[in-house]
Amino acid sequence: MKKVEAIIRPERVNEVKDALVAAGFSGLTTSQVTGRGAQRGVVHTGRSGQSITIDMLPKVKLEIVVADADLERAADVIISASRTGEIGDGKIFVLPVEQVIRVRTGEIGDAAI
Secondary structure (H helix, E strand, O other): EEEEEEOOOOOOHHHHHHHHOOOOOOOOOOEEEEEOOOOOOOEEEEEOOOOEOOOOOOEEEEEEOOHHHHHHHHHHHHHHHHOOOOOOOOOEEEEOOOOOOOOOOEHHHHHHH
């Protein structure tokens, strides 16, 4: 099993969520986060004419756990639904998951996903 953590633009969350559900991935967790990467923030000019750099931009971290066999398909769905082609589209991180246990039923492993 793999945990997929995707950092994406907030305005793309609904598209990604809907695409994942359509592909059969219903369980997910999202968190509001801030971060910076190659985009390095945005520069605004204030009322006084001073430049203000906002370098920690709002993003959404989406987390799902998938079976090893579903990893590539899940990543492809996230990429196609979140990509705008502009800098700041985000990143996907893949981590190994040793075990999953469904609290309600006690199911273990892939059955618990």
